[in-house]
Amino acid sequence: MFQADPQLSRALARLQPKAKLDLQQDQLRLVLVESPGQPDMQFPDIWLRDNCRCGECYLPQTLSRLPQLWNNLDTSVRVQQQSVDVEQQLLYIQWSDGHASQYPFAWLRERDFALAHRTRYLSDFYRPAPQHWSGLEFGHIRREFQYQELLASDEQLQQWLHQLAVYGVALVRQAPLEFDVLRRLCNRVGFMRRTTYGDEFSVRAQPGASNYAYLAAPLPLHTDMPYFEYKPGVTLLHTLEQSDSPGGVNLLTDAYHVADLMRERHPAQFRVLCQTPVDWADIGRDGDLEFHNIWRAPVINLDAEGRYVRINHSIPQRDSHFSVPLEQVRPWYEAMALFVRLANEQACSFKTTPGDVLTFNNLRLVHGRTGYDDTDHNVRHLVGAFLDWDIVYSRLRVLRNATR
Ligand SMILES: [Zn+2]
Known part of the structure; x- marks a missing residue:
């Protein structure tokens, strides 16, 4: 039976790109490996564009999205370039519509689309999961x-x-x-x-x-x-x-x-x-x-x-x-x-x-x-x-x- 060598796994993890694009089910998703050994974070590209944090797209004082993008939403928008700044804990994206976005890791972590994270969010924060009793x-x-x-x-x-x-x-x-x-x-x-x-x-x-x-x-x-x-x-x-x-x-x-x-x-x-x-x-x-x-x-x-x-x-x-x-x-x-x-x-x-x-x-x-x-x-x-x-x-x- 195959046994993963922990030393080898750690070495491979260090070599992984910090952010990579992945095509799954006709949808581009961004996979962010925050640190070796941590599970990947996953984000659909169009969701990232919709949730850009810049002053044109987002109003911090009301914690809410600005409607500009939706005047004529380009649903074919794609990531052209992505990079991460590990020091600043930021993900940068250059979009096909010419827009540029940056996202703090901490903000991304709370919105991870991975199943385990969504499940935890729904039962811990959205509403505590009810437990039925006889x-x-x-x-x-x-x-x-x-x-x-x-x-x-x-x-x-x-x-x-x-x-x-x-x-x-x-x-x-x-x-x-x-x-x-x-x-x-x-x-x-x-x-x-x-x-x-x-x-x-x-x-x-x-x-x-x-x-x-x-x-x-x-x-x-x-x-x-x-x-x-x-x-x-x-x-x-x-x-x-x-x-x-x-x-x-x-x-x-x-x-x-x-x-x-x-x-x-x-x-x-x-x-x-x-x-x-x-x-x-x-x-x-x-x-x-x-x-x-x-x-x-x-x-x-x-x-x-x-x-x-x-x-x-x-x-x-x-x-x-x-x-x-x-x-x-x-x-x-x-x-x-x-x-x-x-x-x-x-x-x-x-x-x-x-x-x-x-x-x-x-x-x-x-x-x-x-x-x-x-x-x-x-x-x-x-x-x-x-x-x-x-x-x-x-x-x-x-x-x-x-x-x-
Ligand atoms: Zn923006």
Whole structure:
């Protein structure tokens, strides 16, 4: 068997050109060998031309491309000459359109087209890769954060948001029993998401009612507000008062894990839930605002690469309008019955205490609670609010940049 001689490999590496042009699949790419032993960096030529850093092509104060080149883009543009300055760590290119460009190695390194680099960028910096969990695994993935530490420490803030991004759930403890707790947490991230129910909202059984309200009925697993195209991304629930009755237990399921189970064991039903649009609705009034919200989308929503982007589920907020062909209806009910059964089987349960803030990914987890006795001496009072994922991911990247 052939064994590479390490000394010979090192000698060969030193002889390699620092930058060379390579024709692959009808496309010229520039291969830059930054230092011997390091993997090559790869760049398509036309992308390099598009991303020239000179004052004609790029505006540093806005970190953005200038549109000049695109007035009449020459897609046949080619590298005529290339060279590197190892001292200055710069790549120089002379283009067939007469333009000249230079690129710092450090800038190139962060934009390398090699598969390993792109994969790392997407899972480390773009969005931390989610890790799905079963009900039994909840004990291993759960993490707690202290409210005051989240307000005071950027490092703790970053860890909380990272936990939310990867596992979709985190518990914040030791928050004061005050109404502004969620606003202060949201302001640490960016700003609160407003909905038709306002900013913060109260969750409690209406007290003193002499009708059915002695027992606050169980709340089945659901996502909040599936009837919005722009659905709130992160739910925050602050427990102010908790019922002493045995009920009022929180239920949480990673619906991406449920979808994994269906994809693997029940592919036909999985496809039905991915492909059948469902009408979600909320019709009513809050204060002076009258609303009629509808959003039509499947229960399991995938992106172009087959990854989960969103789960929709809420029994009361599923419209009686179901605007699909007749023959799609029964298969949907059969698939949905399976989804609900699996979601219940995979639920983990715990009971928050006053001062806890439960935070979770509302695009991914379904949540609910068991029933509880609600009397004048046995009340349960939560305050809820939302954050958007755009704002959360943005804060995460800013925090990461600050520590790099
Ligand atoms: Zn330029």
